[in-house]
Structure formats: structure tokens, C-alpha cells
Amino acid sequence: MTDETKKHGPDEAVDSNLAAEASAADAAEAEVPAEPDPVEVLKAENADLRDKYLRLAAEMDNLRRRTERDVKDAKSYSVAGFARDMLAVSDNLRRALDAIPAEALAGDDAGLKALADGVEMTERSMLSALERHGVRKLDPIGEKFDPHFHQAMFEVPNPDVASNTVVQVVQDGYVIGERVLRPAMVGVSKGGPKAPAGETSTAQA
Helix, strand or coil, X not given: CCHHHHCCCHHHHHHHHHHHHHHHHHHHHHHCCCCCCHHHHHHHHHHHHHHHHHHHHHHXXXXXXXXHHHHHHHHHHCCHHHHHHHHHHHXXXXXXXXXXXXXXXXXXXXXXXXXXXXXXXXXXXXXHHHHHCCEEECCCCCCECCCXXXXXXXXXXXXXXXXXXXEEEEECCEEECCEEEECEEEEEEECCCXXXXXXXXXXXX
């Protein structure tokens, strides 16, 4: 029997089966995914946890700042409604004083003078108490009109004063903290030169 004949015998079938089994084993090994490196897994988890921690820390910091701002606003502006009502009382006291004729005060009526002094003292005491709680009176005369702090009631023709300048106060305005409690009712100039573009009101000061 020649070598060529041997190749087609039983040994050839055995070799073929072994080759097929080896190919199947290789294919099975190729299909099984390699296990991830534990170190890399831990690194990824650490990076994820760090990111979550930083986000949470930023949120907590923002919450703390908002809470501090809310508490500060509550302390500063909690009396705003009450202060506004007290300003109406102060206005009435001032009207009462203005209603007394000057000649009457200059006369010999001691009772009237005492009454006027008492009303004026009450007005000053009330405004002083409001000031201790952050309420300040605006003094807009000579300032450029600012719609955030002033309410224009009329115009006053005056070519010698820059246009849109507050020249008269009809009713005093007040601020509490950095907010307007009541705008000042004012008269503004008209007909004069234009105010410089960069000029701003100092009512906040």
C-alpha cells in the first residue's frame, strides 16, 4: 500500500475529527468575553463616585447660599409692610403740622405750640424707629430722575436746570435695605440742557 493510499484510510478520518474539535474549541473560547480588569473597574467606580460627590457638594453649597440669602432678606424686609403703613401715619402727622398757620405758631398760644412740638416729636421718633430697622428717606432734589426711586407727578419748565432733574418733592420716598419701600413723588425740570448720559441717580446712597 502506498503513502497515497494511507492518506485516505481510517487515520485520515481521525485527523479530520480532531481538527474539527479543535476549531470548535477555538470558536467557543473566542465567544467567551474576557473578564474586565478589577483595577480598571475600581478606577471607573471611583471616578463616578467622585463626580457624584462634587455635584452634591456644589448643590449643598448653592443651597447654603440661598438659605443665607433668604434668612437675610427675611430679617431685612419682614417689616416692609408694617413700615409702609407707618409711613402713612407719619405723612398724616406732617400734614397736621403743615396745616397750622405760621402766624398761629408765632403767636402767644402756648397750648398750640406745645401741641405742634408734640406732634413733631412724635413724627421724628417714628422716623427714627423706622431708620433703626433699615428704612431710609430719599433726598432726590438735584438728582437725575430715576424711575426706580422716583415717580414723576409734573414737569417744571426751567431752562437753567438740566432736563429730567428732580426739582421738587411732593411726597417723600423711602427705601428699606436695597429695595424701594415707597417712591418719591417729584416734579422734574423741563426745557434745560440734556443731562450727561453717564449721570446716574444717587438715591441709593
